Amino acid sequence: MSTVPARTAQDLTADVAGGIGHSPQRPDGVLKVRGEFAYSSDLWADDMLWGATLRSPHPSARIRGVDTSAALALPGVYAVLTHADIPGPSKHFGLVVSDQPVLAIDEVRYQGEAVAVVAADHPETARRAVAAIRVDYAVREPVTDAAAARADDAPRVHPDGNIVRYARIRRGDPAPTADVVVRGEYAIGMQDQAFLGPESGLAVPAADGGVDLYVATQWLHADQRQIAPCLGLPQDKVRLTLAGVGGAFGAREDLSMQIHACLLALRTGRPVKFVYSREESFFGHVHRHPATLSYETGATRDGKLVYVKGSVVLDGGAYASSTPAVVGNATSLGAGPYEVPNVHMDVWGMYTNNPPCGAMRGFGSVQAAFGYESQLDRLAAALGLDPVELRLRNALHQGSTMPTGQVVDSAAAVREILTAVRDMPVPPTDPGTDPLGLPGGAGNTTHGEGVRRGIGYAVGFKNVGFSEGFDDHSTARVRLGVVGGEPVAVVRTAAVEVGQGHVTVQQQIARTELGVDRVVIPPADTSMGNAGSSSASRQTYLTGGAVRAACRAVRDRVLDRARARTGVRDGLDLAGGNVVDAGGAVLVPLAELLADGEIDETAVYRPRRTAPMDPDTGRQDFAHLQFAFCAHRAVVDVDTELGLVRVVELAAAQDVGKAVNPGALVGQIHGGSVQGMGLALMEEIQVEGGIVRNPSFTDYLIPTILDTPPMPVEVLELADPHAPYGLRGVAEPPTISAAPAVVAAIRAATGRPLTRIPVRPQDITG
Amino acid sequence: MRVTIEINGTERVLDDVWEGESLLYALRERAGLPGAKNACEQGECGSCTVYLDGRPVCACLVAAGQAAGHAVRTVEGLSTVDGELDRVQRAFLAAGAVQCGFCTPGLIVATHDLLARVPSPDDAQIREALSGNLCRCTGYEKILDAVRLAAGSPA
Numbered sequence: 001m002s003t004v005p006a007r008t009a010q011d012l013t014a015d016v017a018g019g020i021g022h023s024p025q026r027p028d029g030v031l032k033v034r035g036e037f038a039y040s041s042d043l044w045a046d047d048m049l050w051g052a053t054l055r056s057p058h059p060s061a062r063i064r065g066v067d068t069s070a071a072l073a074l075p076g077v078y079a080v081l082t083h084a085d086i087p088g089p090s091k092h093f094g095l096v097v098s099d100q101p102v103l104a105i106d107e108v109r110y111q112g113e114a115v116a117v118v119a120a121d122h123p124e125t126a127r128r129a130v131a132a133i134r135v136d137y138a139v140r141e142p143v144t145d146a147a148a149a150r151a152d153d154a155p156r157v158h159p160d161g162n163i164v165r166y167a168r169i170r171r172g173d174p175a176p177t178a179d180v181v182v183r184g185e186y187a188i189g190m191q192d193q194a195f196l197g198p199e200s201g202l203a204v205p206a207a208d209g210g211v212d213l214y215v216a217t218q219w220l221h222a223d224q225r226q227i228a229p230c231l232g233l234p235q236d237k238v239r240l241t242l243a244g245v246g247g248a249f250g251a252r253e254d255l256s257m258q259i260h261a262c263l264l265a266l267r268t269g270r271p272v273k274f275v276y277s278r279e280e281s282f283f284g285h286v287h288r289h290p291a292t293l294s295y296e297t298g299a300t301r302d303g304k305l306v307y308v309k310g311s312v313v314l315d316g317g318a319y320a321s322s323t324p325a326v327v328g329n330a331t332s333l334g335a336g337p338y339e340v341p342n343v344h345m346d347v348w349g350m351y352t353n354n355p356p357c358g359a360m361r362g363f364g365s366v367q368a369a370f371g372y373e374s375q376l377d378r379l380a381a382a383l384g385l386d387p388v389e390l391r392l393r394n395a396l397h398q399g400s401t402m403p404t405g406q407v408v409d410s411a412a413a414v415r416e417i418l419t420a421v422r423d424m425p426v427p428p429t430d431p432g433t434d435p436l437g438l439p440g441g442a443g444n445t446t447h448g449e450g451v452r453r454g455i456g457y458a459v460g461f462k463n464v465g466f467s468e469g470f471d472d473h474s475t476a477r478v479r480l481g482v483v484g485g486e487p488v489a490v491v492r493t494a495a496v497e498v499g500q501g502h503v504t505v506q507q508q509i510a511r512t513e514l515g516v517d518r519v520v521i522p523p524a525d526t527s528m529g530n531a532g533s534s535s536a537s538r539q540t541y542l543t544g545g546a547v548r549a550a551c552r553a554v555r556d557r558v559l560d561r562a563r564a565r566t567g568v569r570d571g572l573d574l575a576g577g578n579v580v581d582a583g584g585a586v587l588v589p590l591a592e593l594l595a596d597g598e599i600d601e602t603a604v605y606r607p608r609r610t611a612p613m614d615p616d617t618g619r620q621d622f623a624h625l626q627f628a629f630c631a632h633r634a635v636v637d638v639d640t641e642l643g644l645v646r647v648v649e650l651a652a653a654q655d656v657g658k659a660v661n662p663g664a665l666v667g668q669i670h671g672g673s674v675q676g677m678g679l680a681l682m683e684e685i686q687v688e689g690g691i692v693r694n695p696s697f698t699d700y701l702i703p704t705i706l707d708t709p710p711m712p713v714e715v716l717e718l719a720d721p722h723a724p725y726g727l728r729g730v731a732e733p734p735t736i737s738a739a740p741a742v743v744a745a746i747r748a749a750t751g752r753p754l755t756r757i758p759v760r761p762q763d764i765t766g
Numbered sequence: 767m768r769v770t771i772e773i774n775g776t777e778r779v780l781d782d783v784w785e786g787e788s789l790l791y792a793l794r795e796r797a798g799l800p801g802a803k804n805a806c807e808q809g810e811c812g813s814c815t816v817y818l819d820g821r822p823v824c825a826c827l828v829a830a831g832q833a834a835g836h837a838v839r840t841v842e843g844l845s846t847v848d849g850e851l852d853r854v855q856r857a858f859l860a861a862g863a864v865q866c867g868f869c870t871p872g873l874i875v876a877t878h879d880l881l882a883r884v885p886s887p888d889d890a891q892i893r894e895a896l897s898g899n900l901c902r903c904t905g906y907e908k909i910l911d912a913v914r915l916a917a918g919s920p921a
């Protein structure tokens with residue numbers, strides 16, 4: 001076995017009492033505020049080398065030759081690898097489809113595709129070595145228009161054609177008609193997750209011929225599954241440990257530097273660390289799919305939806321990543337959180353030579369929501385109805401039937417959350433004359449002239465967990481023992497803490513189930529069973545479910561011991577570190593019972609299994625495990641002369657089933673809302689001819705504290721009886737409804753159609 | 767080259783510093799102080815904020831050589847010697863202003879500086895002072911809470 005690097009992931013032992021329903025401090029919080037939490041970019045080993053990557057400057061090219069000799073000749077360079085150095089059997093990876101070369105093989109399909117990797121003794125030496133590699137490219141015309149790429153005679157990005165997945169819904173009348181019909185074409189730009197902690201990690205070669213990888217990821221086992229076959233190693237010789245993660249939002253679901261670092265570590269026999277720069281990070285991960293949407297919505301004169309016809313093209317870029325699931329969501333959720341008797345959806349996920357797109361918070365739903373919510377506002381205008389009233393008349397509810405045929409079998413609080421945001425107090429209408437409170441802010445562009453106020457509403461929803469037949473599950477191991485005379489629970493899982501507070505939730509569950517205060521969370525690693533990804537708003541449900549199940553197995557054994565010891569049979573419970581009777585009186589301290597040996601249980605939690613949609617009709621009674629809903633009301637001031645927007649307030653209401661950690665979940669709603677607001681107003685990776693024009697935080701803008709408004713939040717708790725503690729996934733819905741609400745508010749202020757996000761100043765000024 | 771910098775009250779001699787190296791790299795990779803973070807290395811995100819002679823700077827924009835002979839204070843130097851947290855650190859914890867925490871060290875130094883200059887800032891002053899610090903996780907609401915909380919606690 002290798003030596004553990006000098007700086008690596010820490011056990012989380014700090015805890016503040018608090019079970020389910022409380023908001024205890026994070027166990028990693030003290031380390032984080034001290035600057036001592038070990039993020040993946042902080043890892044360090046004594047004799048480590050630095051990795052660097054040569055990336056293609058072209059979106060499409062044949063590679064005629066690669067000459068690494070000048071790079072290898074540089075002092076301080078230990079290895080330069082191309083695809084020829086990959087042991088295999090596989091030289092490709094991919095989350096769903098293994099279609100992406102670890103290092104380019106004879107061609108490149110997007111700007112930024114990795115061609116070669118280097119290990120050197122200083123990051124600057126590694127960069128110079130990368131610059132010294134000569135690649136002979138024969139540049140090709142890139143495929144950049146996703147809709148045009150559907151044509152039979154379009155140039156092919158991959159030999160099997162350009163369609164990654166096509167899915168559709170055919171429900172009800174094939175040729176529906178309605179009193180009032182509105183049509184719209186919409187477009188969404190490419191958004192970046194823009195987590196702050198860059199892709200990074202440390203691979204350490206092990207004495208057994210394997211490798212230990214310390215890395216920031218979202219899903220340890222999916223990484224392991226893809227890495228091992230490229231290294232020619234069995235899975236158990238590729239061991240992953242989670243390093244500190246500086247945000248994820250979907251961008252870490254695909255591999256970045258993982259295989260490269262392992263290859264270099266095994267080749268050089270030295271630990272190899274990679275840290276991407278911000279610019280490289282823009283090329284190092286997938287983005288949110290840009291989309292074009294075409295919708296037709298029909299309703300009766302009194303505002304009941306009759307039909308929705310939608311056609312959506314999602315640009316998946318050069319490799320498949322999670323495009324199939326994004327297509328599935330846009331299809332099955334594409335009519336919105338409404339009752340619609342007749343639905344036609346056609347959704348394509350395409351290969352092009354644009355940057356690869358995959359997971360980002362709310363995927364598939366974010367794109368569709370901009371379409372269906374814009375349509376509802378159009379329809380409200382055509383009917384002369386209030387937009388909230390129109391939504392209330394059609395709101396999905398428990399017992400409603402989705403376009404797939406699935407009956408919603410727990411609360412669908414669309415009506416409740418919409419009325420909640422509508423009824424919140426509205427901020428004062430006078431924006432004042434302080435420029436900081438006006439559009440343009442510190443730019444001092446107006447003192448109120450030309451500024452108009454607008455209010456907009458939107459609802460969004462998302463499937464929680466992995467859908468369409470995936471065997472979604474998680475695993476937890478809980479050990480209850482005694483340390484220093486105190487009962488202590490140790491909770492081990494492979495579930496990834498990305499910042500959302502999952503480690504806090506694990507502690508809360510253990511405290512609630514076991515009646516102990518002290519709960520230790522060791523770093524997540526692949527020695528535990530698969531926990532699935534920290535995505536799809538699923539970890540509290542899935543790994544939370546597994547931790548609860550393991551705790552309950554431990555608890556059963558503790559209570560058996562207590563019965564044997566005390567002779568009391570019924571009403572036993574665990575509280576305050578003791579076994580108590582039905583009246584709460586202490587029967588025996590846990591520490592005493594555990595003197596007979598600690599108790600150690602592992603549990604796998606499997607929620608109800610979903611199933612695939614019919615390819616012709618989209619029909620499926622149980623395609624999704626759970627739905628989660630959020631509504632926003634946005635209040636904006638718009639400088640109609642300059643096209644500048646200031647969001648005055650962004651209010652949200654969301655049903656969370658059960659507020660397991662109220663503080664953390666409000667934090668998720670705030671953060672998710674701002675990502676949706678950013679998509680509406682400023683966030684876009686600008687791609688021209690397959691070339692990214694703005695790969696930096698200077699040119700790709702995310703909201704600052706000055707751009708962000710107050711965000712009142714109302715949380716509803718309508719339990720889902722099928723889920724642990726009745727909880728509902730939280731993280732994604734706010735991102736889905738925030739963007740259309742902000743755009744609706746700008747429309748209300750300006751009267752402009754605004755069919756594209758992000759909204760640009762020229763879209764407002766005309 | 768050899769660079770001598772006073773870091774968190776202790777004189778540190780850093781060897782083999784390359785001329786192009788930033789203070790951020792020197793702190794993180796040579797001085798063993800990874801608290802300041804590298805999220806853009808372009809002066810845009812504030813994650814690398816440290817004090818240089820008592821003024822907050824982006825350590826990614828300062829060459830290590832430029833800091834020679836000067837005093838640097840990082841997030842690691844804010845808590846007292848016996849490890850007690852500074853009021854700003856406590857407030858970020860208590861307010862739930864930390865999610866992934868990558869922005870946290872920079873925000874804590876920037877807030878520490880704000881409260882030294884403006885003991886009771888209003889929201890506009892807080893927003894102005896922290897506008898150079900990006901956070902992608904929190905939406906800033908609980909960061910505002912944390913600054914208000916810190917301002918109301920004894921230094």
Ligand code: FES
Pocket residue numbers: 803804805806807808809810811812813814815824825826827
């Ligand atoms: S890393 Fe220095 S400002 Fe971003």
Ligand code: FES
Pocket residue numbers: 196246247499863864865866867868869870900901902903904
């Ligand atoms: S907490 Fe993650 S960037 Fe601020």
